[in-house]
Amino acid sequence: MDIRVQIDPFIPGALLDEFSGVQTGAGAIVSFTGLVRDLDGELQAMEIEHYPGMTEKALMQIIEEAQARWPLLGTLIVHRYGTLTANEPIMMVATASKHRKAAFEAADFLMDYLKSRAPFWKREITAQTADWVDATKADEIALKSWD
């Protein structure tokens, strides 16, 4: 279990190499990288706020839940906070398992859970606006689908 909550940028490929390099016995690795959307060129910055202390605990609980459901050999969650610009990586999850199905499903589960259960809040800054991003019904529905 590797959890990183950081202000610094990261290079998804390098992180994936690092994650892959420490797995033993894995036959499948799945990763997902989330990027800052550019809002058709309008975005000047994305600000991400989080709740230090709770964030790490929540991510750990989400990974523990995934480990209870699938036979995972390794898990990684990295999530940035602070000020980001368009197209920068925001976050990444990676899962390793013996077979691909568990790795795919667990990565999907980790994403659905961390979207709605990890204490991060995004704000999109354009020339005219500085709006907090609203949680969507689709996010809640995705979460419920794992019940």
Place this chain on the structure above:
Amino acid sequence: MTLDVLYFAWVRERIGVGRETIETAASTPRALVDELRSRDTRYAMAFSDLSALRVAVDQQLTEMDASLQDVREIAFFPPMTGG
């Protein structure tokens, strides 16, 4: 009891601080919200729609009617938008 109360995102902006220490006898987050609302319009604005808010007690997501017994830290914030 003395509680550390934290606010995030637009809740923090409406209240004007990210963290404060409050002396209260409230037994649930909902009771604390009612008490704060009566103190100042800033709180009334931030807490106008409880269905739009989430609460964490000692850094654990919970319900508005959870017990505040032996709790040290409580946080109010909008639904989370990570990922």
